[in-house]
Every structure is written in C-alpha cells, then in structure tokens.
C-alpha cells in the first residue's frame with residue numbers, strides 16, 4: 467500500500483517528501499482554507515516540491531460543466547494534477563468527461579460501496595472512502611474499504627482505492643491489510659508511524675554503551 471500525505475501545508479509536504487515515503491498528495495477545500503493562502507499558489511508550490519507525483523486538487527462547483535472548467539484550469543498546473551470531485555451525480559458526469567479528456571480524477575466523500583462502484587464506472591482514477599468520518603458516526607470505516615476491495619476484485623475494476631479520513635496508525639495498518647491501494651495520511655500520523663518507545667530506549671542504550679567503550683574515533 468502506498469502512502470499519500472493529506473495536507474495543504476507546504477512545510478509538512480516538504481518534510482514528508484524528504485523522508486522519501488510519500489507517493490502523492492491530497493488536498494481539500496478545508497485544508498486549503500486552513501492555510502489562508504491563494505489556492506493556485508499553494509498547488510503550484512506543492513508541485514514544485516514533489517514534482518510529477520499525483521497531487522489531488524478539488525473543484526468547488528456543484529455543476530458538472532463548471533467542475534470541468536475548474537478542473538481543466540487546475541490540470542494546466544502540471545502533469546501530476548488529479549482533479550478531485552465530489553461523489554454526486556454531477557460529479558460523476560464530470561468524472562466521465564475527464565476520463566474522455568485523459569485527465570486523472572479522485573472521487574471524494576465516498577461513504578458506501580454503491581458510491582464507489584459508480585465512481586469507478588464513471589472512470590475515476592482514484593476513489594476515496596472516508597473511514598474516520600464513518601467511525602465518527604459509529605460505523606466501522608475499515609469494513610467499507612474491505613467491501614470495496616472485494617467488489618473491485620470481482621469486477622476487475624482498476625480504480626485505485628484511497629483510504630481517506632485517516633486518523634491513526636491503526637487505520638493505516640488495517641487499510642493495508644484489507645487491500646487499500648493507498649492511505650492518505652496527515653503529517654502528524656506519518657510521524658507517529660515512526661515512533662516506538664523501545665526504539666528510543668534502544669538508541670539511548672546504544673549511545674550509553676558506546677560512551678562507556680571509550681572508542682578513539684567516529
């Protein structure tokens with residue numbers, strides 16, 4: 467399973483990119499608003515950091531023809547741009563037009579398997595089921611990823627499944643285990659994936675032992 471970073475904060479993207487662990491970036495209007503900066507400027511800066519890997523940028527219209535116009539403008543920014551579209555009938559209409567134009571899409575705000583199947587059949591490059599928000603309403607988000615994987619395998623569907631709305635490392639490991647292609651993860655969760663108290667204790671012990679050995683060089 468690949469890891470994308472879910473943020474519009476360029477410093478977080480820079481740090482994650484330097485780790486060499488991310489294969490893509492996802493943003494959404496809330497994440498852009500949080501930065502308080504111009505949308506196009508932020509997306510261009512992201513591309514300048516990560517190069518041609520997939521960067522999802524979301525349209526904000528609710529009408530298919532306007533989504534297509536907005537998406538075309540975003541697609542001009544660079545070859546890695548993926549147009550993020552809401553899971554609505556209008557969003558599906560726009561998704562299929564982007565397929566015909568050869569422009570990649572990410573259908574977002576997916577909360578059920580029928581929605582994922584429709585998005586895939588409309589030609590979505592990526593489908594994004596939101597597991598954390600399902601957990602928030604006392605459903606088991608990871609079960610949706612599992613079901614969509616089964617449906618896509620059975621139907622020979624090639625759309626990639628992005629496990630979205632990821633809140634913790636357990637979400638990531640469960641998503642990987644049930645066959646998500648990608649998890650898009652906030653920076654702080656990427657950091658927490660690296661942590662383990664026994665790693666810290668082990669480093670402390672190695673350094674202490676090394677000091678006691680009184681080596682002459684290194």
Ligand code: E4P
Pocket residue numbers: 472492493494574594596598599630631632650
């Ligand atoms: C996915 O692409 C979305 O940007 C994101 O995962 C939403 O997560 P949230 O539910 O934490 O806002």
